[in-house]
Amino acid sequence: MEFVVSLFPHLLNGVALGLLFALVALGFMLIIGVMEVINLAHGSLFALGAYAALVLLTPDGGLKLPALSGYFALPVGWRFALALLVAPVVVGVVGMGLELCLRRTYGRDPLYGLLLTFGAALVLEEGIRLVWGPTERFLTIPSAITGGVSLGGLIYSVYRFFASGFAIGMILLLWVFLQRTPYGALIKAGAHDSEMVRALGVNLARLRLFVFAFGVALAAVAGIVMAPIWGVRPHVGVDAVVPAFVVIVLGGVGSFWGAVLAGLLVGMVVGLTGAFLTDWSLISMYILLIVVVTFRARGLLGKKSVLEQ
Amino acid sequence: MALFEARRLHKRFGDHVVLEEINLAFEAGRLSGIIGPNGAGKTTCFNVLTGRYKPDRGRVLFDGEDITGLPPRVIAGKGISRSFQIMNVFDEYTALDNVLIALPEVRARGFDMLHDIGRDTAAQDRAAAVLARVGLAGREREPARGLPYGDRRALEIGIALAAEPRLLFLDEPTSGLGSEATARLADLVGELRRTVTLVIIEHDMQFLFGLADRISVIHWGQVIAEGSPAELRANPWVQASNLGRLA
C-alpha cells in the first residue's frame, strides 16, 4: 500500500504530461479533420509559443522591444497570464500565414501538404535558432505556482497541479466550444464532409484559415505551460508532437475523448515508467502504441475515418 | 448447374437494409442483366457478388465453390473480373500498360524484379490484341488520362477482359456515355458475349433488353421478376413500374 501511495507524485506528473499531450493532439486533430493535412510544423509552433512567452516574460527574452520597457514593471503573475493570452494569438497569426501557403496544395495528393509543413518546420526551427540561439532557456513563472506541497508525507509539485488544472480547463472549454456553438458545429461538419460545408453556404477558405490558426494556438498554449517543465529549446517541439501523433493513433483519429483518454494513458504510463527507469520512460509509449495498433487498428475510440481509406 | 449463384443474400448497413433476400443464378455462356430503379440495391448487390462487401447472410457460389466473403484478389484469382461504375483505370499508364498489367502471365510474374516488361514482346502483343478487341487499336501509347470518356470506358472493359475471366461483371457500362458511344459499346458487348460469360448491371433498359439473354429485376432489395427480355416486357410487375415503359 505504501508503495502504491509513493507512486502518486509520479502519477500526478503523468497526468499533467498526458493532458498537455492531449491538448497538442486535439489541435493537431482539428487540422487533420478539416483540411486533411498532417501538420508537421505543429511541434515547431509549440516551441514558438514558448519563445513568444519568453519575450513577454523576461526582459532579455531574445527580442529587444523598447516599447516593452515599462511593461516589465508589471508583476510576474500578470505577465504570465498575458503571455498565455498573447503568445497563442501570435502563433495563430503565424499559423494563418502557413495556411495561406498550404492552399496551393489542396485538391492535390495529401502528401504535398505534409511536405509543405515539413519545410515550414525546418524554417521555423532554424528561424528560432537564428533569433533566440541554440541554448536552452527557462521561463520565469509566478512564485504562487512554483515549489512543492507536502500531502500525506509526499512532496508534490505545485506547478504540475496548475498544469493539469489548466489543461483540463482548456480541454473542457474546447469541448463546449465544439459542442455548443455554431462555429464548433461547423468545424465538426467540416471534419465530416467539406462538400456539406460548402453546400451550407459557408466560406470554407475562411473556416480553414480559422481552424488552422486555432489548432496551432492550442499547441502554443501547451508549449507555454510545458515550458517550465521541459525548458525551452529550438527542437523541443519534436518531444511534444511525436507523443501527440501517438496519442492520436492510440485514441483513434477523429475521436475527441479518444485523444483525451489516450493522452492520459500515455502520460501515466510514461510517468510511472519514469519512476523506475528514468531514461526509458518514453519507450513505454511506443510499446503501448504497438500493442494497440496490433489488436485494435483504429485506436481505442476511433471510428472508421477518411484517413484510413 | 449455373456457373455463378447467389443464395439468399442479405446485406445491411447499420440498421438500413439494402438487400433483403437476393437469389440469382447466371448460366455459363449467357449474357445476364440486372436492372432496377436507383436505390434498389443494384450496386450493393454487385459489390457483394464481386467480394467488395461481405454479405450479412447468404452464400455466393462460383462453379459450385463457396466464395462468400473471400477478399477481392482471391475472387479475381478464380476467374471473376469486373469493371467499375466510377472510372477505374490507371491514369498515369498508357492504354497498353493498363491492359498489360492485367494479363495473367504478367500477374503471375508479379514478383519478378529483374526483367523489363517493356521488352517482353509476346506480352505486349497480347495486350495490344486486347486493346484491338475493345476498339482501341492504334492508341496503345496514349496515356489513359488523355483518352476521351468513351475510350476510357472501353479501356476499363479491356482491363477486365485482359485478365481472361471466366465471368465478367460490368457495372453500369453506359453511365455517362452519349448515344453514339453507347451504340459503340453495344457493338463491343455484342462481340464479347460470344466468348465470355457476362453479367451487366444497367439502368439503360434499351441497351440491356437488346443484348441480354436473361434479366433479373431488383427492387426493394429483392429480385421481383426474372426472365428473357420478351417475358419481362409482358410481366405485370415490370409494366406497373416505370421500367416497362422504357423497355
Place this chain on the structure above:
Amino acid sequence: MAFVRGWLTPPMLAAFVVFGTLPLWIRPVGLYEYLGVEILIWCIYALGFNILLGYTGLPSFGHGAYFGIGAYAMGLTQFRLYPNLWLGLLAATLAAAAFGGLVALLISHRRGIYFALMTIAFGQMFFFVASKWTSVTRGEDGLLNIKRLPADFGVVAFDLKPNIALAYFVFACFVVAVVLLWRLVHSPFGKVLRAIKQNEARAAFLGSHVFLYKWASFTLSCAIAGFAGGLFAMAQNGAYVQAMSLQWSGVVVLMTLIGGGLVSFWGPVIGTALFFVARDLLGAYTETWLLWYGLMFMAIVMFKPEGLAGLGQDVARRWRGRRRAAVGIPAAAPR
C-alpha cells in the same frame, strides 16, 4: 545501340561518367572527394527510398531509422563479430531489412496520411531506443572508430582508407544500385507497384496481393537504406544517432522530392546532389542555410511539386514543341 540488352541507358551512362570521373574534377571545381562520397551514398539511400515514395506512393517519414540501423550494424559486426567489409555490409542490409520487414507487417494495410503517421511513430521509437541504449550504440556520443576495412576480392584487396579510394568503391556500389533499381522499376514488380500507387482498389480487383507488394516495397527500401547506412558509417568512421531523427528522416523525403522523384527515376540523384552542394555553398555564407533551404523547398512544393526533374521535362517538352512547330510536325501526345 541496344545498350547491352536493356541493362544500360544513355542517362545512366551519363550519370556514370559524371560520378565515375568525380575524383578527377572535384578538386579543380573547388570541392573535395569526401563530398562526392556523401552524395553517392545518399543517392543510393534516396533511390531506394523512391521505390517506396515515388513508385508505390507510400510516404515514410521514418526511414532514417533503417539508415541508422544499417550504420550501427556495420559498426557492431566489425567490433563484436568479425572485421570484414562484405560481412559488415551484408549485416547492415539484413538488419535494416529485418526491422523494416517487421514494421511493414504492422503498417502495410495503411496508406496515405495514416501510413505516414505510423512511420513517424516507429521511426521515433527506433531513434529513441538508439539514443538510450548506450551499452550498444554509445547513445549521443555515437559509435566511434568504425574502420574503413579493405575491399578484399580474394586475389586483390583495395585499401579504402583514402577518400579517393572510398569514392571509387562507393561509386561501384552506386552503379550496381542504379542498374538493379532501373531493372526493378521496369519489371512486372515495378509495374504492379505503380499500379497500386495510382489505384489500390483496382489493383486488388485485378488479383494483386496489395499487402504483400506494399510489404515488399517497404522492406526493400529499408534494406537499401541499411546498405547505404553501412557505407555511411564507414565514410564517417562512426555511427551517429542523429541520422535516425525525424529531421533527417525528413531530409531524405525532401531530397527525393526536390529532385523530382515523383516523375523521374533520376529525381533522387538530382535532389541529393543539390542538397549537399547547397549545404556547402550556402553553408559557407550563413550558418542558417537550412532556413533558406527550407524556404526553397516550400516554394517548390507550392509552385512546382514535380520538382526539378518535372521542371526539366517541361522545358524539354516546350523546346520539342517549338522545334516541331518550326518544321511543321504535329505534336504527339506527351508520353
